[in-house]
Amino acid sequence: MQDLFYIKDVSRCVGKEVELRGWVYHRRRKGAVSFLVIRDGTGSGYIQCVFVRGELSDEQFEITDRVPLESSVLVRGVVREDRRAPGGYEILGSQIELIQEACDYPITPKEHGVSFLLDRRHLWIRSKRQRAILTVRNELLKAIRDFYDQHDFVLVDTPILTATFAESEVELFETEYFDLGKVFLTQTGQLYLEAAIFAFNKVYNLGPTFRAEKSKTRRHLTEFWMNEAEMAFYDNEMNMDLQEEFVEYIVQRTLERCRGELELLGREIAPVENVRRPFYRIEYSRAIEILREKNFDIEWGDELGGDEETAISMSFDKPVFIMNYPRGIKAFYMKLNPEDPRTVLNADLLAPEGYGEIIGGSQREDDYDCLIERISEFGLPVQPYRWYLDLRRYGSVPHSGYGIGIERTVAWICGIKHVREAIPFPRTIRRIRP
Ligand code: 4AD
Ligand code: MG
DSSP states (O other): OOOOBOGGGGGGGTTSEEEEEEEEEEEEEETTEEEEEEEOSSTTOEEEEEEETTSSOHHHHHHHHHOOTTOEEEEEEEEEEOTTSTTSEEEEEEEEEEEEOOOSOSOOSSOOOHHHHHHTHHHHTTSHHHHHHHHHHHHHHHHHHHHHHHTTOEEOOOOSEESOOOSOGGGOOEEEOGGGOEEEEOSOSHHHHHHHHHHHSEEEEEEEEEOOOOOOSTTOOSEEEEEEEEEETOOHHHHHHHHHHHHHHHHHHHHHHHHHHHHHTTOOSHHHHTOOSOOEEEEHHHHHHHHHHTTOOOOTTOOOOHHHHHHHHHTOSSOEEEEOOBGGGSOTTBOBOTTOTTBBSEEEEEETTTTEEEEEEEEBOOOHHHHHHHHHHTTOOSGGGHHHHHTTTSSOOOEEEEEEEHHHHHHHHHTOSOGGGGSSSOOBTTBOOO
């Protein structure tokens, strides 16, 4: 197979003739010279091609002069180093072929509204900012996988269709499943990861999860990606220690590899560099005090909504764990806090700068009888949880785990407001296309 030329390899091709395949990003003419900036999606992705009238046929020169933006082209030419060229290299073009002429590309350099752009998300992802965000996402996902590989975790893929739910009954997408009745799109793979620790000790998953959340906030998608980890013999302290190490690693690794992208996005770098252990740890009760000092109308026992999370997260210059929530507002599987059974052994990790919750985690109830009680405390039927209860009958151990939302973490690292730009094709209550 013939090796294709990619812009990311341009520094190795100085003085050589190459065939560049890509899309026209920018076009301009100065007298007898045409400049086309071509992008091919690789590396930093853009290179200037220079065409001089007389050095290629008139017909070809005319193409360089009128080819519409986003048309696909093939350019032959010689690579040269040029300090003045954006990126430091350019191609002296000797030939151009129009692969397909793009007519009236709808996204132009003028300002467009977000809803106009989201309707054209299939085209919008080509733009510089969107490419930068999705590059950060790609590097973040690589860092996540590398962390688990380096810490002896085994990847266990958890199912998407499930008859057992774990988070919230009101946020389920349901579907009829042949003769077997109602099933749901998964909200979490946690219960299955709990089964898998008995096979592999430390496990993780990475995949899409679904929540029919009515919330129309900048933090909520109906389909989002989550990475979850579950560890045998970990209590909630160890769980938080691991999360600190994990978050520091994935954030610093992504920063190291994506500094250019973050700069392009206008992200202030210092707060990202500051994401180093130790993070802050406060009790839920303390969080309520802080909020009341800030004049929030909130009582012990209430949930922390978006505004509350923002306020707390603004009060700390690094991520902060909020520990030991009231048992009634968290999931049934969390272990009761032996020191105060009104609360559970859990922690949510809030990212700073107003971003709010990125991780939910807890120690799990590992006692058979207590778990049955907790299931009925939440008014849930026991039958669908029979298999899950088995895990408390055959070699139960203390164990803990957590789940991190990928889009919220990408949005935080990139310094963008809304999670909808942190996923290639966002799904929200109002949006299922493209
Ligand atoms: O806090 P959650 O609901 O925790 C769980 O699902 C646990 N079973 C995880 C575990 O212990 N294995 O969700 C985890 C994270 C949140 O902290 C948030 O970052 C993200 O998932 N998340 C969402 N992200 C985007 N849109 C939504 N609607 C989200 N709901 C949760
Ligand atoms: Mg949560």
